[in-house]
Amino acid sequence: MVIENKDRSWGMVIDTDKCTGCNGCVIACQVENNVPLNDQNKFERGRVMSWMRVERYWEGEFPDVKARFIPIPCQHCANAPCEPVCPVYATYHNNEGMNIQVYNRCVGTRYCANGCPYIVRFFNYWEPIWPEEMRNHLNPDVTVRSRGIMEKCSFCIQRVRRGARKAKEENRELKDGEITTACQDACSTQAITFGDLNDPESKVSKLSKDDRSYTLMPQFNTDPNVIYLASIKVNKEESQEEKAQSHD
Ligand code: SF4
Structure with a gap:
């Protein structure tokens, strides 16, 4: 049964002004998608696997400095640089605007990870080990990947398929x-x-046209399906002036 709808373009809008950097999304993604557990050894070797990460940056100058956060999953680019470099067509674009990764086709060349400017692809260098007490916690809707293949955010495709069914x-x-x-x-x-994003009435579509919307690294012309909303900067002097005026 083919469930794909040719007119869809699944997309995500992330409002950086609302993000508090709590990393809840990162943990939820790990649990939902059976992402291997990271331990100290993985961090020390720079081999941490996480389909989504929250980057922190600072805005302003000390002492008027503010921490800002930006969650980064796979951008599901329409012009994805990871796709043409795969020699076995393990990563491709489907007709619903998603960048798909076919695990059992991947031969592990890692060309795609080198091609991705967003660094959101992860290679399984080791066979994932799940503690005995966590074996029943794995999501049965998601493949448990093995050593030697590339993986990344799938936009929770198992949920998309379930909803469509x-x-x-x-x-x-x-x-x-x-x-x-x-x-x-x-x-x-x-x-x-x-x-x-193809439905003009959808919330995501409306938000994507907001004045604050932008995409990451537009200079590469990747045309991502993940759109960000810029954080709102408050001019301290202006807001103090406004406050003073409202008290008058
Ligand atoms: S986007 Fe992620 S890190 Fe930001 S507030 Fe939501 S759950 Fe927390």
């Missing part, structure tokens, strides 16, 4: 907001929105 069984169209990703569900500030 359910809509089809009920003989109706998918509703906006019906499918959510694990990172989106975990975000306490609702900084993450997921949906169909």
Whole structure:
């Protein structure tokens, strides 16, 4: 049964102004997608695996400095630099705007990871080891990957497929907001929105046209399906002036 809908373009909008850097999305992604556990050894070797990371940066000058955060998953680029370099077509673009990774086709050349400017692809250098007490915690909807293959954020494709199947069984169209990703569900500030960018009425589509919207590294012309909303800068002097005026 083919469930793909040719008119869709799944995308994500991440509001950096709402992100508090709590890393809840990172943990939710790890649990949902059976991402191998990272230990001290992996950190020391620079081999940490995480389909989503939250980068921290500083804005302003001391003492008027503020910590800012930006969560970074696979950008699911329309012009993905990782796709043409794969010699076995293990990574390709589907007709729903997603960058797909076919695990059992991957031969581990890692060309795709070198081609990705966002550094969101991870190679399994080791066979993942799951503690005995966690074996029943693995998500049965997601393949447990083995050593020697490349992996990355899939936009929780198992959830997308489940939602599409359910809509089809009920003989109706998918509703906006019906499918959510694990990172989106975990975000306490609702900084993450997921949906169909081709639907002009979807929340994600409207947010993507916000004045604050931007994409990462536009100079590479990758045309990502992950769109960011810029954080709002408050001019301290102006806001103090406004406060003073409101007290007058
Ligand atoms: S869960 Fe939400 S607030 Fe926390 S780091 Fe992720 S995007 Fe930011």
